[in-house]
Amino acid sequence: MNIGSITSQQTASFHSNKASVNTESKPEFSINHAVEDNQTSSSAQKKSFAFNEDISNKYDVRNATFDEIVEMSNELYEAGEISFKEHVVLTFDFGRATNNLKQNAPGYITSSFDMYETSSNSNGQRDWIAEFGARASKDFMFGNLIGHQHNMKVIDILERFSR
DSSP: OOTTOOOOOSOOOOOOOOOOOOOOOOOOOOOHHHHHHHHHHHHHHHHHHHHHHHHHHHHOSSOOOOOHHHHHHHHHHHTTOOHHHHHHHHHOOHHHHHHHHHHSSSSSOOOOOOSOOOOOOSSSOOOOHHHHHHHHHHHHHTTTTHHHHHHHHHHHHHHHHHO
């Protein structure tokens, strides 16, 4: 068997024309572009810093209700400050999930069962950094490294807004 030969079944030639190559070189670095990029980056950093400061003043992540965390997460997500995945982790309603399990799970679930790792005060406020830290520790203890990683990322986000 001769692999390189052209057989009678081959209907097309595999020949290609030589492509023309433009050998003109263009500058890879321009001082003007570097200055513009630096100014744009500086402006974006100032806006981001101001936005983060506004969020920090508006929400107390160490003493917030779940609804306040959801509002904060919505603002951060809409501003492009957090990813959709981070938004989902922040806004998953453990209280609603707990109630759903109590009502619909087969078998008996005690009335004291709670999916939250930390307790809230009488107004429903909790320290969300401590909550996600406890979740991350529990995930790590049970070998859920992906859950651990997601919760640690949320802690990093919340610490940016901690007073």
